[in-house]
Every structure is written in C-alpha cells, then in structure tokens.
Amino acid sequence: MPLGPRLIVGDQVAGHIRVVDLRDGRTTARLVGRHPAEHAGFLALPRHRTACVDDRAGELLILDPYGPESGRPLIERRVPVAVPAEHLAADSTGRRIAVTTGLGRNWSAWSDQLTAVDLEAEGDAGAVRVRTRVGEPGVTVAGPPEDPLVVLRHREPGELTAYRHSALMRAAPSCPPAEPVSALSLPDDDGHGDAYDPPTGRLFAAAGSGVHTARPDGGGLVAGETIPWAAGGRGGGRGYYLRLDAAHRTLWSCVRSGPEAAESWPDWANDAWWHHLDSATTGRLRLGPGLVFRLAVAAGHVAFSRVHPDGDELLLVSTGDGPPAVTARLPLPPMAGAPRRGGTPWDGVQRRATAASPGGSLVAVSRGGHGEVHVFDAATARQTALVTVETPLDEGGLLALMTPDDEAHLDPVGR
Numbered sequence: 001m002p003l004g005p006r007l008i009v010g011d012q013v014a015g016h017i018r019v020v021d022l023r024d025g026r027t028t029a030r031l032v033g034r035h036p037a038e039h040a041g042f043l044a045l046p047r048h049r050t051a052c053v054d055d056r057a058g059e060l061l062i063l064d065p066y067g068p069e070s071g072r073p074l075i076e077r078r079v080p081v082a083v084p085a086e087h088l089a090a091d092s093t094g095r096r097i098a099v100t101t102g103l104g105r106n107w108s109a110w111s112d113q114l115t116a117v118d119l120e121a122e123g124d125a126g127a128v129r130v131r132t133r134v135g136e137p138g139v140t141v142a143g144p145p146e147d148p149l150v151v152l153r154h155r156e157p158g159e160l161t162a163y164r165h166s167a168l169m170r171a172a173p174s175c176p177p178a179e180p181v182s183a184l185s186l187p188d189d190d191g192h193g194d195a196y197d198p199p200t201g202r203l204f205a206a207a208g209s210g211v212h213t214a215r216p217d218g219g220g221l222v223a224g225e226t227i228p229w230a231a232g233g234r235g236g237g238r239g240y241y242l243r244l245d246a247a248h249r250t251l252w253s254c255v256r257s258g259p260e261a262a263e264s265w266p267d268w269a270n271d272a273w274w275h276h277l278d279s280a281t282t283g284r285l286r287l288g289p290g291l292v293f294r295l296a297v298a299a300g301h302v303a304f305s306r307v308h309p310d311g312d313e314l315l316l317v318s319t320g321d322g323p324p325a326v327t328a329r330l331p332l333p334p335m336a337g338a339p340r341r342g343g344t345p346w347d348g349v350q351r352r353a354t355a356a357s358p359g360g361s362l363v364a365v366s367r368g369g370h371g372e373v374h375v376f377d378a379a380t381a382r383q384t385a386l387v388t389v390e391t392p393l394d395e396g397g398l399l400a401l402m403t404p405d406d407e408a409h410l411d412p413v414g415r
Helices: 163-169 262-267
Strands: 007-012 016-021 026-032 044-045 051-053 057-063 075-080 085-090 097-100 113-118 127-131 137-142 150-155 159-164 182-185 194-199 202-207 210-217 221-229 241-247 249-259 269-276 282-289 291-297 301-309 313-316 326-332 354-356 362-367 373-375 380-388 398-402
Touching: 044 085, 044 221, 051 085, 051 398, 085 194, 097 137, 113 150, 113 163, 113 313, 127 163, 137 194, 137 202, 150 163, 159 163, 159 210, 159 221, 182 221, 194 241, 241 291, 249 291, 269 301, 282 313, 282 326, 301 354, 301 362, 313 362, 362 398
Parallel strands: 085 137, 291 354, 354 398
Antiparallel strands: 007 016, 007 398, 016 026, 044 051, 051 057, 057 075, 085 097, 097 113, 113 127, 137 150, 150 159, 159 182, 194 202, 202 210, 210 221, 241 249, 249 269, 269 282, 291 301, 301 313, 313 326, 354 362, 362 373, 373 380
16 A cells, blocks of 8 residues: 555653544554653654654654555654754755753853764764753754754854864763854844745744845855845744645745733734745745744645634645746634733644644644644645544644655754
C-alpha cells in the first residue's frame, strides 16, 4: 500500500504523541510520557523523518512516522539536549542540528545553553552543550552543509552571533562558554521569528523595524538589506513569525498592529505578509481582528487560524498563479477555555495549532481543551476529517502534517 499523509499530534501538557494515517483515521503509533516542546515545534528532516524535543526528558527525538508500519520503531534516535527548548534548526542535509533554550515555565530568561548535534556521530558523542548568552534566541544553521554556521538571533540587545558547528562539536565537557566567530548588531531589541533559504544562503530575522537579512561569507556573517513590513499600501505593525514556502520561493509572516496591551487582543489587526525571494516583491492582505500567530504551508495555500470572541476561523490564502488572495474563511468550533475580552490571549487559556504539508492540500487545526483536530482540504475548502485523541490538547497541542516526498525539510527551521 503506498504511503499516505500522516498527522502527528503532540500534547505537551499531558505527555503524549500520536501518529494518525489521515486516509482512514487509524492510529499507527503512539508515545506516552513524552512532552514535546511546543515553542520549538517539529523540525522536518529528509527521508520522511521529523524531530522534536522532549522537554521533560531533555532529549531530541528523531521520529520515523512511517516506520512502525514497516517494522521500524517510531523513535529512530534519542539525543541528550539542554532544555527548555526554545528553537531548533538543521542544516540543509538534516545531519547537523542546533537547539537553543528559553524561558520554559518561568517569567524571565535564565538559561544560556546551546546544544549542537551531529546525527552521524556515535551515541552521546553526537551532542555537545555550550554557554552563549541568556535569553530566548532564535536559531538557523546556515552555509555549506559540510561546515555550517549556527547563527543565534538575540534580543536585548539585538544581535546575530555565529558559531562554527564543527567547533561547537569539539567543545570541552561541562558547558564551556563559546565565543562567536562573527557578530552583527541589530537595530531592534525585539527580535522574534527566523527563517533560512538554503539555495541562496540568506537568513532572515524578524524585528520591529523589518525583516533583517544576512548571509555567511568568508567564515563570518555579512549583513544584507532590511525588508520592510509596509507593503501594498498598508503600513504599521510587525511580524512575530517567519515561515518559508520553499516551493514558491516566498517568505511569509503575519503582521500585527493595533493597541499594545495584551488585554486588547480582540482589537489587534492582522495582515498576511509575504515577500517573494527571487522577484523581491512584497505584499499584505487583511486577515481580520483578534489573535493570528503561526501559519502553515500547504501545496497551494498558506493557512492561518484566527481566534476572536465573535468566532474563530481558518483562513486560506492562495499561493499559486497570480498574487496571493484569501480564498476561504472557514468557521471553527469554539473552545470552552478560549481567550476572553479583558484577559490576555496567552495565560491560562486554550489555543490552536495549525499544520500542513507543502506536498498536499490538507490542513489540520487543533481545538485546544477538547482533544480534537479538524482536518480540511484547502483545494475544496471543506472539512474532510475529525481526529479525536485521548488527551485534551491543553494549550492547543502541537501538530505536524507530512506527505510522502513533500520536501518539507527545505524549510530547515522547527515549527
């Protein structure tokens, strides 16, 4: 039987990971007692694999979602890493990985550990921990895969720092401090969002003043242009997330504007923002008020979920011929613990996770607190399945959707 789409459903609170065959709804594998790091997300790797970090065990898990049906275990490899995991990224081959640490369930930054991983090394020799800078750094692994740079994007003060992956792997034990081989100052102290384009070697960092670019050159980093958030006659706001649609050579974000107070979230305005990497054209589309954050890339669409007291919806934006356009607004069932007016959209409330595969038209959206994942076909703008799991998916859970040979690893940053 040929391989079909697989949905990975993670519950970071309850400690559960489940793999579902979306052709018939069968659960093909499950892991109990595993707590995937929600902020670091899932990282697509070559050969139908994906990676995530178990935040309780302190392990990078290399998963083979198609393995259990062919006699292989779901967990292909476990590698010790520092936690709580904030971001993870790989080089273009999927061999060399970097994991940064963040706040976890703490109110202020406290960890400065970075873990470098080489999946071709034997046993525990495949992971080395060093100290860098306390914060919540983003990460990309940039440059030639034979000896790439691990590039951290720091806040307060804003900075890009680069380390040779090979040098990190030779670091002494006991978490020594690591000195960057190159550093670039950023004009903002509010960086949030990272992407990397392997064919051109360009890396991207989102901040208040725009998307800052750089590339490895001569053993260090060279700054490039800054791409503004203003586009298509619409200005204001900034993006807090970046995502690469490698097939369409397009960088995507959601630009948020409006009142700064988190309690005013129902009045936030949201635009889909895109930048075509080859033509350098940029545009924006109105999505609507409320909370719109992470997005998912399907074969012909980019999907956004919007949370609002007047009703939630899944928005589909076309990425095929012609300029992007909103092609569907699909209502989503309400969440019992959804954010409310006068409160914040982050603390003690339910959220939604969104997932898609660049090799197919399916889009999955979770219903936090209800143990449900709603699956839609973007090509027809119709719901095709309802996946229920035995845990509530508090805080929205964590989703990944893969189809055979979808080349999702061409976006080498965890989502």
